[in-house]
Amino acid sequence: MEDSAVYNSDQKPTIMVTNDDGIDAPGLRSLVCVLVSTDRFHVLVCAPDSEKSGVSHCITWRHPISARRVGIDGATAFAVSGTPADCASLGVSKALFPSIPDLVISGINMGSNCGYHIVYSGTVAGAREAFFNDVPSISISYDWSGSKSTIQDFTLAAEACIPIISAVLVEIRNQNYPSGCFLNIDLPTNVANHKGYKLTKQGKSxxxxxxxxxxxxxxxxxxxxxxxxxxxxxxxxxxxxxxxxxxxxxxxxxxxxxVDDDDTDHRFLQEGYITVTPLGALSQVETGCLDFFNDWLPGVVDRSSPSAL
Incomplete structure (x- = not known):
């Protein structure tokens, strides 16, 4: 990638973290802490200054947004008055940071993002926006349960994702990483006893x-x-x-x-797997719908006449 930070003199790749729960959220702070503790990455943070859950891919268009420096040990961090998509776009633009990060991670979200929820998710939008800008990205969500989960589970979730993050960066460095998708990762409630990684597809839950x-x-x-x-x-x-x-x-x-009955992200998450779901920019229409409109559209003019009503 042109202007990528992966070729720093100390050979540490750069990861930029964003989210939708806000820069003070325990999921983001736990992820940053784990990334910093490995001493294997340069860590940047560009995240909303307040909670922006459920805003999907909303962007700020008509007025400027602000960014203020925030102290997070081991990272260069900014709190931004925009949406997750704004933060991802600003963070990879070279307007805020001097170079483009090698990888953008959005999360860790407090709550899963499977199935149709992906459409609403600001967390997924942060990763999708980086993908739109040709920067590899991952969205990460933890299936929080108010009666079972604790803040420590975010640390366990971050630690469980380190092998995937490291492996992705190796493929990026070797120029083997696919450019046509980004990854959406969901971690089960009982993350301490997860069943391992499972490649899944987006369902309809x-x-x-x-x-x-x-x-x-x-x-x-x-x-x-x-x-x-x-x-x-x-x-x-x-x-x-x-x-x-x-x-x-x-x-x-x-x-x-x-809930789906098929072998999809939500089902395997509930079974205790860490689901890894490749996503693209667009939602593809089902074949049956395409077939229907292929036959239907040519006759629209005839069917819209008064005699056809």
Whole structure:
């Protein structure tokens, strides 16, 4: 890669870390701490200055964003007033750092990012944005459970990813790493006893959510980008009588989970594997849909006539 930092005089590759939970999040801090402790990488951090979970690939377009230096031992770090995609784009642009990192890692997210949740995920978007800019990238998420997980699990998750990170950097150095995808890694709740790495494909699992009317000013914070522990979720009274007639307020509520039966990322994650899922920039349409519209489109003009309605 042109202007890549992989050819530093001390031969340490450079990793840039971003996330969507914010620069103070325990997942990011644990990942940076583990990377620094290996003494094998130069570590940069360019992450949102506050939580930006669930913002998908949103970017800041109409106004400038700010970056301020933050003290993180062993790393050069900046907190940025933008989205995860903004942070990844700024971090690989050479406007903030003098060289392009060899690898961008987004995470570790508090909550899994499998199936359709990948579309909503700011964590995955951080890695995808680096991929858009021709920089190899990995998004990492830990399947946090409010009743089972502890902050220490983020350290275990980071340590479990070091072999993959190191192996990816070897392939980058040898110019063998594929340029047509980036990796999305999910670690199981019981990460201390994981079953090893499993290459998977993106499935269709999704956490179903609905809406209900809530009193003015009622709000809550989800623990993760797209997953939450329903047992610990705060329940809110409707309180419709307290709502202004001119303006109503609505909050999301849990409705359950739709899960694949196929051999996909969510299934293997629940079985205790560390899932490794290659992703591209675009979601491919199913073959059946393509076949339908191939036959349907030529006749659209005829079918839209008054006599056809």
């Amino acid at each position: 999704i956490f179903k959510m609905g809406w209900k009317q809530v009193p003015y000013g009622t709000g809550g914070k989800m623990l993760s980008t797209m997953t939450m522990d329903t047992n610990s979720a705060a329940q809110t009274e409707t309180g419709a009588s307290n709502v202004s007639q001119e303006q109503m307020w609505f909050g999301r509520e849990a409705k359950g989970t739709q």
